[in-house]
Amino acid sequence: MNTENQVLGLIKLSAYIKEFLAKDHEAYNENDTEFELLLKRSEIENPWFTLENQKFALKQWTELLSEENLNNWLRNYSVANVSKKVGLILAGNIPLVGFHDVISVVLSGHIPLIKLSSKDKYMVPFLLKKWNEFSDGAVQFEMVEKLENFDAVIATGSNNTARYLEYYFKDHLSIIRKNRTSVAVLKGDETNEELQLLAEDIFRYFGLGCRNVTRIFIPEDFVIDRLFENFLGFQDIINHNKYANNYDYNRAVYLLNLDKFWDNNFVMLKEDEKLFSPLSVINFSRYSSLDDVKSFISENEENIQCIVAKNTLGLDSVAFGEAQHPSLDTYADNVDTMKFLEVV
Structure with a gap:
């Protein structure tokens, strides 16, 4: 009852x-x-x-x-x-x-x-x-x-x-x-609308959640500018003081270290193999074979909360824009909390 x-x-x-x-x-x-x-x-x-x-x-x-x-x-x-x-x-x-x-x-x-x-x-x-x-x-x-x-x-x-x-x-x-953090895998034929939904997966909650995308895999011939163009809906994020402080700090570090990065004045893209990226930065890497992406995901499975991608890629993924919409049976760290509670 x-x-x-x-x-x-x-x-x-x-x-x-x-x-x-x-x-x-x-x-x-x-x-x-x-x-x-x-x-x-x-x-x-x-x-x-x-x-x-x-x-x-x-x-x-x-x-x-x-x-x-x-x-x-x-x-x-x-x-x-x-x-x-x-x-x-x-x-x-x-x-x-x-x-x-x-x-x-x-x-x-x-x-x-x-x-x-x-x-x-x-x-x-x-x-x-x-x-x-x-x-x-x-x-x-x-x-x-x-x-x-x-x-x-x-x-x-x-x-x-x-x-x-x-x-x-x-x-x-x-x-x-x-x-944990989350990744996105782009096939290369994503529409502008899909990339705008990806921006939601990246910037919602300022990127502080484990379901926020901090690493993107893109095909070798993908044009980076497409990402920046479709992220503009979140450009006001830079007006948030704490986010702006992180952006300014990370940008200064990259400039001092002479690191290569792409910048659109509210977020930076950095070609980096690391899974986790600093706040206001998105790591990306280019791939020639989807098998390489799958190997990386498999090797880092314990650190990845979810994968954002088209379902045609054959990954256990969620659709663009859905990372922050988990269902009731979606569990943190993929450990079934309710099953655990049955044996307490």
């Missing part, structure tokens, strides 16, 4: 967020004003969390939390007979990035002990409170400063942090996530 109430609560939460996003300020009620002030406070404390990006993340959740999506997702899993406490150390690189873990723990029949990221302190508690209201009190959770008395843990951090976490939680059931 709890699960039914929880699912119904999520559907109502989705409707509530959708209604909020559709309203003009003049039509706000007291709850809407509280929500908007919370988003503004998040942006003030973490300037990467612009109102636009927070509302984009919220909109994605309204689309995910439909009755059909939730039922299709949950029918593949069983609910625990005995509730356990699952510690969650949430990331804060993009808005609501840890919310999937939270709802996974709750819907699997367990109780999340949530250690929030200092960069994303407000939205998760607010949405949990609303979800609980819409579920008639069926959602149990605890906000904690330190994880204690837990049965399992799911933690997300940098590669350095992950080594510490793996040691610290070595005696517990755990999922420890590390840094």
Whole structure:
């Protein structure tokens, strides 16, 4: 019965967020004003969390939390007979990035002990409170400063942090996530519209997410200017102070080192084999054989979250513009969180 109430609560939460996003300020009620002030406070404390990006993340959740999506997702899993406490150390690189873990723990029949990221302190508690209201009190959770008395843990951090976490939680059931990034593979015949969608995969959330593309594979005869021309829809990104600081710093480093790079005054392209690129930089490489690309992807599988490409290339890929639209059964690091929670 709890699960039914929880699912119904999520559907109502989705409707509530959708209604909020559709309203003009003049039509706000007291709850809407509280929500908007919370988003503004998040942006003030973490300037990467612009109102636009927070509302984009919220909109994605309204689309995910439909009755059909939730039922299709949950029918593949069983609910625990005995509730356990699952510690969650949430990331804060993009808005609501840890919310999937939270709802996974709750819907699997367990109780999340949530250690929030200092960069994303407000939205998760607010949405949990609303979800609980819409579920008639069926959602149990605890906000904690330190994880204690837990049965399992799911933690997300940098590669350095992950080594510490793996040691610290070595005696517990755990999922420890590390840094990942995403790549795009171009065939060469992409339309301008497809390349504009690729820009969304690169620049949304300023490129801070693991599903943001930081490395592009292009055919040998591909004209670089086509990328710059189709990225212009995001040229205002340079007006964001923190992004501009990264751009200025990386550009200065490349100039001092006499590195070769392409620049359009808001993003740089650098011919580089590295998978990860600095913020405001996209690494690219030219290929003559798709087999070479597939070999690189295979060798770096543990560091790649998703691949953006045409499905005709025979890669396990998502379409252009879809990198930031994962489904409920798309799991970070490709580890099935719900299956893990079944054995806690």
